[in-house]
Amino acid sequence: MKSAGILFVLIPICFILFSCRETKVKEEKLPDEMEQTILKMAQSYFSPLSDPDLKNMSPERKKMTGLGKKLFYDKILSGEQKINCASCHDIKNYGAGKLPVSKGNKDQLGFRNPPSIINAYMQYSQNWDAKYKNVEDQLIAMIFSKTEMGMTDTLELLNRLSKDPLYVKAFSEAFPGSNPSITLQTLKQAVGSFLRTLTSPSRFDVFLKGDTDALTSKEKTGLKSFMENGCVPCHSSPLVGGSMAQKFAVFGYYWDFTNSKTRDKGRYELTKNPADEYIFKVPQLRNIEKTYPYFHDGSVETLEEAIRIMGLTEAKPATE
Ligand code: HEC
Numbered sequence: 001m002k003s004a005g006i007l008f009v010l011i012p013i014c015f016i017l018f019s020c021r022e023t024k025v026k027e028e029k030l031p032d033e034m035e036q037t038i039l040k041m042a043q044s045y046f047s048p049l050s051d052p053d054l055k056n057m058s059p060e061r062k063k064m065t066g067l068g069k070k071l072f073y074d075k076i077l078s079g080e081q082k083i084n085c086a087s088c089h090d091i092k093n094y095g096a097g098k099l100p101v102s103k104g105n106k107d108q109l110g111f112r113n114p115p116s117i118i119n120a121y122m123q124y125s126q127n128w129d130a131k132y133k134n135v136e137d138q139l140i141a142m143i144f145s146k147t148e149m150g151m152t153d154t155l156e157l158l159n160r161l162s163k164d165p166l167y168v169k170a171f172s173e174a175f176p177g178s179n180p181s182i183t184l185q186t187l188k189q190a191v192g193s194f195l196r197t198l199t200s201p202s203r204f205d206v207f208l209k210g211d212t213d214a215l216t217s218k219e220k221t222g223l224k225s226f227m228e229n230g231c232v233p234c235h236s237s238p239l240v241g242g243s244m245a246q247k248f249a250v251f252g253y254y255w256d257f258t259n260s261k262t263r264d265k266g267r268y269e270l271t272k273n274p275a276d277e278y279i280f281k282v283p284q285l286r287n288i289e290k291t292y293p294y295f296h297d298g299s300v301e302t303l304e305e306a307i308r309i310m311g312l313t314e315a316k317p318a319t320e
C-alpha cells in the first residue's frame with residue numbers, strides 16, 4: 001500500500017482524454033507557480049486521509065480488532081465453511097476481487113464486483129447501490145447473503161463460534177461487559193473494528209498537505225487534467241469518490257460502452273423508483289490502478305478503458 005494511490009489514474013487521463021504524447025524528455029520540473037496552482041486547486045477538491053492512530057489504540061479496541069481480523073480470515077462465517085471474507089476481498093489485492101463478479105459459498109457466481117474494503121469505512125455508504133449505511137451493516141449482509149457467504153441461520157453461526165475455545169476466550173476478552181459475549185452484535189463490532197483500521201495514505205496525501213515534490217511532474221499534470229475535465233463533481237473528498245451516488249451513464253446506456261452482459265438497475269432494484277434507475281455509488285479511486293476489473297459488474301479490464309468510458313458517459317466532454 002505504498003504506491004501513490006489514485007495517482008496512476010491521473011497519468012492515463014492525460015493520454016486518453018487528450019491524446020497527448022508521452023514526452024521523451026525525462027521529468028521536467030513544472031514552473032513553481034503552476035505547482036502552487038495545482039496544489040491549491042487539489043486542496044479545494046480533496047483532503048488528505050487521516051491515518052487511524054493504531055499505536056495509541058485502547059487495549060480493548062486492540063483486542064476487538066485482533067478478533068475481527070481472525071474472523072475476517074475464518075471460513076467459519078460461511079455456510080459451507082469454504083470461503084472467508086478475504087476470498088473476495090484479499091488485502092494483498094488491495095481489498096478488491098480479481099474476478100469480474102464474486103464467487104460465493106457454493107461456487108455460485110454473483111452479479112457484482114467485490115469493491116475494495118481498504119478505506120471503505122470512510123464512504124458515505126456501502127455497496128454499489130449505497131444500500132448499507134456503514135461497514136458493520138454491510139458485513140452482516142455479506143455473511144447472510146446467498147450470493148456471498150450463504151449462512152442461513154444466526155444460531156448456527158453463534159454455536160459454531162461458541163464451540164471453539166479460542167473464540168470463547170477472544171470474545172470474552174474483547175467484550176468483557178457483554179454476557180453472553182458471542183453475539184451477532186459483538187461479531188459485527190469486532191469485524192467492523194478491523195475494517196476501520198484499513199486505510200492507505202500515500203504520496204498523494206503528502207502532496208495535499210503541501211509538499212509539491214511528493215508527486216512527479218507527470219502525476220501533477222494528470223491531476224490537473226482530472227480536476228479540469230469534469231471528474232471532480234463526482235470524484236472528490238478524501239477518497240476521490242465514495243461521497244454520493246450518481247447515474248451510470250449520464251450520456252447513453254452504460255452497457256453500450258462496457259459491453260456488459262447483464263443490465264443492473266442499481267438503486268432502482270432497492271427502491272423501485274424510476275428516478276433511481278442506473279444510480280450507483282460513485283466509487284473511491286484510491287488504489288484504482290490495482291483494483292481492476294472495473295465498474296459494478298467488473299466488465300472492463302483496464303483502467304485506460306474505464307477512464308475512456310467515464311469521459312464519454314459522465315464527464316463533460318473536453319471539447320465543450
Ligand atoms: C463471495 C464474495 C464475497 C465475500 C465472501 C464477501 N464479500 Fe464483501 N462484497 C462482495 C461484493 C460482490 C460486494 C458488492 C455487493 C453489491 O454492491 O451488491 C461486497 C461489498 C462489501 C463491502 C462494501 C464496500 C463498498 O465500497 O461499498 C464491504 C465493506 C465488504 N463487502 C466487506 C466484507 C466482509 C467483512 C466480508 C466477510 C464477512 C465480506 N465482505 C465477504 C463480495 C464478497
Ligand code: HEC
Binds near residue numbers: 250297306
Ligand atoms: C456524474 C458523476 C461522475 C463523473 C463526472 C465521473 N464519474 Fe467516474 N464513476 C461514476 C460512477 C457512478 C461510477 C460507478 C459506475 C458503475 O460501475 O456502476 C464511476 C466509476 C469510475 C471508475 C471505475 C471505478 C471502479 O472501482 O470500478 C473510474 C476509474 C472512474 N469513474 C474515473 C472517472 C474519471 C477519470 C472521470 C473524469 C473523466 C470520472 N470518473 C467522472 C460517476 C462519475
